[in-house]
Amino acid sequence: MVEAVLFDLDGTLADTAADLGDALNGLRAEADLPPLPASSIRPHVSQGVRGLLRIGFAIAPGHADYPAMHQRFLARYESALCNSTTLFAG
Secondary structure, three states: OOOOOOOOOEOOOEEOHHHHHHHHHHHHHHOOOOOOOHHHHHHHHHHHHHHHHHHHHOOOEOEOOHHHHHHHHHHHHHHOOOOOOEEOOO
16 A cells, blocks of 8 residues: 655756755855856756755765755755745646
């Protein structure tokens, strides 16, 4: 018997790029870095936190700062979830 069915609608039904970009740019602001434009962020949102931290800070898993920054990104995203998210047309 099936106990649960999970759907990941992030990027499929819901366009969450703006909220993900806000989380990334919030981290950049903490580091006294200028925000990245949405047009630079959008192509990387499908790569998740890993892709966003790569373009925002040039770090990847294995970097000493990555685990803490990963958690800070998720906390920022969670606190502002769905502020700018919209459904894709159609």
